Amino acid sequence: MNKKxxxxxVTELESNQNIVHKVCTLYTNDRDSHKDxxxxxxxxxxxxxxxxxxxxxxxxxxxxxxxxxxxxxYRKSKRRIKTQNYDSVxxxxxxxxxxxxxxxQLTLMYKAVKQLGxxxxxxxxxxxxxKDYREISETLGITEVNARVKMNRIKNKLRTIMNP
Amino acid sequence: xxxxxxLLKKDWQKKDEYLPKLSYDEIHNxxxxxxxxxxxxILIISILEITLPNxxxxxxSFREDEFFENVSNxxxxxxxxxxxxxxxxxxxxxxxxxxxxxxxxxASAKNLMHQIxxxxxxxxxxxxxxxxxxxxxxxxxxxGVSISDEFLRDIMAGMGDNSKEIPLDKIRxxxxxxxxxxxxxxxxVAGGIYFLxxxxxxxxxxxxxxxxxxxxx
Numbered sequence: 445m446n447k448k449x450x451x452x453x454v455t456e457l458e459s460n461q462n463i464v465h466k467v468c469t470l471y472t473n474d475r476d477s478h479k480d481x482x483x484x485x486x487x488x489x490x491x492x493x494x495x496x497x498x499x500x501x502x503x504x505x506x507x508x509x510x511x512x513x514x515x516x517x518y519r520k521s522k523r524r525i526k527t528q529n530y531d532s533v534x535x536x537x538x539x540x541x542x543x544x545x546x547x548x549q550l551t552l553m554y555k556a557v558k559q560l561g562x563x564x565x566x567x568x569x570x571x572x573x574x575k576d577y578r579e580i581s582e583t584l585g586i587t588e589v590n591a592r593v594k595m596n597r598i599k600n601k602l603r604t605i606m607n608p
Numbered sequence: 609x610x611x612x613x614x615l616l617k618k619d620w621q622k623k624d625e626y627l628p629k630l631s632y633d634e635i636h637n638x639x640x641x642x643x644x645x646x647x648x649x650i651l652i653i654s655i656l657e658i659t660l661p662n663x664x665x666x667x668x669s670f671r672e673d674e675f676f677e678n679v680s681n682x683x684x685x686x687x688x689x690x691x692x693x694x695x696x697x698x699x700x701x702x703x704x705x706x707x708x709x710x711x712x713x714x715a716s717a718k719n720l721m722h723q724i725x726x727x728x729x730x731x732x733x734x735x736x737x738x739x740x741x742x743x744x745x746x747x748x749x750x751x752g753v754s755i756s757d758e759f760l761r762d763i764m765a766g767m768g769d770n771s772k773e774i775p776l777d778k779i780r781x782x783x784x785x786x787x788x789x790x791x792x793x794x795x796x797v798a799g800g801i802y803f804l805x806x807x808x809x810x811x812x813x814x815x816x817x818x819x820x821x822x823x824x825x
Contacts, residue, residue, distance in 0.1 A: 487642075594823055
């Protein structure tokens with residue numbers, strides 16, 4: 445039974461791993477930390493898996509666990525020396541799809557997002573993942589109205605970071 | 609700004625091809641790795657905090673110490689205090705365990721933080737209780753020393769017999785000073801280490817929790 449559960453879990457996570465990678469990309473700055481956080485999220489997902497009864501989609505459930513781990517549970521290990529020149533996924537932009545101005549804008553935007561606080565990043569992340577305000581508010585434990593208010597503040601903040 | 613965010617959203621959803629891809633086996637290996645989450649740290653530190661003071665007291669070398677034997681014989685209050693102390697310790701362990709079990713990664717971000725803070729509070733109260741107990745013990749000794757010659761002699765007997773020639777009053781004054789300063793110093797250092805440890809561990813969590821709480825105002 446346990447083997448079956450294990451197999452089921454790893455298969456599901458394997459096909460949904462992009463969500464976790466995206467969270468790691470937002471919350472870490474080098475390859476080792478990325479891997480570290482990915483591992484911790486995987487452990488937390490696995491521990492919580494028996495409680496996941498398929499009431500919601502596997503991916504929906506993953507968002508919550510992944511963000512909770514990144515924001516609250518994960519502790520950066522200090523022993524690590526920062527990997528230099530890590531070309532983060534976030535800054536890889538397909539040049540041929542955008543004009544130069546858009547490309548520049550995107551790079552600036554990603555840089556600005558990286559400077560946000562943990563909670564702000566979570567909101568932006570869920571927004572970018574096309575989640576509605578109901579889901580955002582439930583994931584964070586705030587009201588829908590407050591989620592909107594916060595998102596507006598973040599937009600202003602991003603504007604200020606980009607145009608100092 | 610709206611346009612820029614929309615642009616960002618569009619690009620974000622196309623990021624998949626740049627993301628790392630882990631194989632089935634890599635993920636499978638990960639699930640058996642040890643967690644290093646903050647909750648685990650709280651559990652480890654708390655277990656240490658609850659067991660260490662008791663281990664020192666229960667260790668044979670400490671119990672066989674003449675000093676404590678003498679004092680223990682001196683008063684049944686000592687036994688009563690011990691019973692009281694261990695029932696409170698048991699109560700704290702029970703409460704800590706219950707709150708620890710309540711922590712769920714499936715809760716909303718705010719609730720999860722709240723659960724962790726609540727669990728930590730249990731330990732905080734326990735530590736405050738322990739520190740107060742240690743102060744009370746010191747006060748108890750100081751009181752004993754100042755009112756009873758017999759008690760003072762008991763303590764001196766526990767420490768060795770080479771101080772017999774010094775006048776009792778002088779020993780009493782010294783003992784009171786040593787116990788007062790020792791008691792305060794011990795409490796301050798133990799408390800300082802504790803609050804520093806948790807302060808560092810939970811700094812990020814508290815900041816984020818405050819940010820979410822502030823939205824409600």
